[in-house]
Amino acid sequence: MTLPKSHNYDPKHVFDVMVIGSGIAGMAASLFAVNRKLSTVQAGSVGGTLFTSGLFDLISVYPVGEKKLWENPWDALDAMRRDGLRHPYNRISKEDIQVSFDEMISFLGASGMKLRFDQNRNLKVITSMGTIKYTYCVPESMWPGVEAYDTKAPCLIVDFNGLKEFSARQVVTTLKEEWPSMRSLRVTFPGMDCRDEVYAVHLAQALELSETREDLARLIKPELGDARFVGLPAVLGIKRTQTIIAHLGRLLGVPVFEIPMMPASVPGFRLKEIFDSELPQKGLLRLIDKRVMSVNRAENGNFLLNIGGNDESQIIQARSVILATGRFMGKGLLSDRQGIFEPLFNLPLHQPENRSAWHHERFLHPAGHPINSAGVDIDDGFRPVDAEGKPIYDNLFAAGTILAHQDWMRMKCGSGLAIATAYAAVNAFIENFMKRNTRESA
């Protein structure tokens, strides 16, 4: 039962909310909870934030089978609502979704990661493969790329020797048809000429130094030609990206933008950095790299959570739990020969009848696989429900990709789903539980 003293943590303290999971949904739930002055504790492994690209999707593909792309995400939501889908989005009003995004964006902006979006439009972003991805919201560092693509202005894409995940030539080749004025350039990253392989985070760390940026600009500048934009892989610093981009832009005389890369990406590190450092300052007790090993329920209905690390464990008491453990990657769902299961509360799951029904016969079937929509069934209060549709516990809520009836990878709705459902779950806890319940408070 030991916690760092700085947390001022009393083992007898009863938390309002325990957030389980530290991906985008877990982090969003923690943010919304501490913003609403709830006493909040969060546990989870290092988390899925490292796997994010830095883009915040709302939704861009529906129906999945038709791969229909939507210029306006809100229209896609309307279409889903009309079709009466059980998608979690359909339990939240459009206004709430917008408000949840605004709250997250203003938090990230205040913490040094400015985000840009266009109210009623999905943005078109160049990926490291040279394909175009529709997304709702991008970091400021990628915004000039959106403008460059929209105008097809002459553009220089730069990559580095030894950086395996990013090829400027591939980007240019893929986009050649629609963007003929785009060129590629490969340089050796300053100070790394001895290496066969370079890694994104190391480049980002090196670029925090202004000398490195000046050296890099000296390499790029002679090749600039008529280019009005310079695109670089997303390695432009971890802590001071805005300053770094502005500095590079000044050195080169044209706007510089980042192109999102594969996980684990530098923007992912930036997000993790912000969540790890800012949320505890807002009052969150963040149990870093601690996982909830098991859950019991006290007689008064509070949850007793056994938090385990490698060699110690502690019990934390919370009046409610927001389950944001994700699906298989986050280990929120596990599977065996019998089917899939939820390991902490053993919740009943919406899932295909048997293993042979998990997947389509065609692996690349455009509609995806039934297993990709499996997960936890909830009511309008975001509480997991049993087969009859009745909430299992009045103080257990679920958010994020663990929820059933959505295929976030194919619909491109991961971040939006995480943020909006976390928002809905926290509000549901306050409205439906906290205000109506007389259970002993903190």
Next chain:
Amino acid sequence: MIKTLLESTFLFVCLYIALGICALGILLRIVRWFAADIGPRAAVIPVRKRVAAAAKGFVTTVFSLRFFLFFKVLVLDVMLQARIIKTDLSRWIMHVFIFYGFMLLLLMHALDELVTKKAFPEYYSTLAPFQQLRNVFGLMVIIGVAVAIYRRVRHRGPMLITRYADRYAVIILAVIMISGFLVEATKITSESVFNRMMKDFSSAGGPADEDALKAFWSSEYGTVFADFRAPITPELIAKGKQLNDESCGSCHAPTRTAFISFPVARALRPAAVPMDRVKADVILYYIHVLACFAGLAYLPFSKFFHIITDPLTMIVNGMSDKKKVNQAGAMPRRAMELDACTNCGTCSRFCSVAPVFRMTGNETILPSHKIRTIRSLSSGKKIGADELRKISEGAFICTSCYRCTEVCPTGINLQDQWFASKELLAEKGYPLPHVWVKQFNASEWSDRIRAAEASRAGDVDTIKGRYYNLTADSDVFAHCIQCQTCTNVCPVVAAQTERKDAVDITPQKIMNLLRLGLNDLAMGSRMVWDCTTCYQCQENCPQGIQVTDIIYELKNKAYGHFKNIDRTAGNDSREGAS
């Protein structure tokens, strides 16, 4: 009083021989401090420079403010022996008893003509309180020696090993002390001594007076007379006491004040007459004095030498700046320190990596053993390859935590000794493992490991099963999705500047090698050896894999293999299997 050394020419010759040997020995050892090659680049620093550096260090210290530290060291460390009491009370008691007992005996008893007589003009060896004090000091030494023997029996083991040097020291001390008490006791019982004194000093005349004095001495002072037949009556004793006070009292306190020797004399009573007949007191005196001379001559070559080296070491190290090591000046200091070490074993008791010794059984891990190996390394003795490998293993397991230096009662800068000896080992072709591991790349090592395993089939499994085996449990690393987060956050990968030293197989590749079952390839990688165990990879792994723990285990396993492989062999793996 009997004349100094019985005026025996033989004893005087012995004394001068012993003094000569002692002086020569001390000189020899001090010369050796400047000649011995201890530490890096020994060969290129000539003796002349070492002397100059030592002299310069001496002069600059004396003429600086640091000189006042001298008094602190002298009082606290040398006089009060505070460094000993810091770690061990029973040893402090032992040491203080022997040291002060012996030193006071030396000054007040052995050198009484030179010291005591000057300080106390009325001094006479058989007067109070000198007689009592002599017994007190003697008792102190004997108690000290007894505690020393007890400690060496009680704490016997790798931390406190009793060697010949320790035995000889204890034996010589014991012989000197016991023979000293016996001399005193036999003199008390001796009739011939009594008679000689009577002849020289008694003013009493008739046989009646002599009888009275004899009656008093035999009943009260313990003298044993061969044929004293007169009936001893209280009146006779009273008369004898009166005579004693008149004639003997000015030089003789009651013999009972020799509170050790007197009971010994009482115990010797039955044998007193025959012993007196063979002049046992003279024989024992010879033994006592010769033992002292032997001790004196043996001093520079024995453990007793620490009487000189330890205060010197404490003063030198107590006053000099430990952070700035001048190699030329450090060499004689190191040699002196090697002489100062008494093998008391304190360093080993406090050694942070002593538990490793308990697992591996390599005693060169323990500092008290290591300093002996340094002694033999620096003496230029031929040491076999196996022994050198063992020594180098012991040297590199040391974490330089500084504890041994902190606790050393002698104040030896052990830390510096270890650094110097590591360099010396490297010069001899036994550098630390992460240096020699770079002789081959991962696949060359892996070939060697396989060949070595094949040649020792069956033997390999002995280490298995003793610990939880991370690298053998696929559940530990199977979740790896090769996202490269570990490599991205790795400061070792980030820090490389030269291609030839570059990390060949990055952390995420090591995880993949494990999944492919290519553990031997992983073991041979430089990543495993250059890892600083900063735990960045493990803390950042999105899949919660114990990356650092795995790398650390690989390093341990690799070391277990590598030390059995002839690492000087060429690139043919079959030759590599030794």
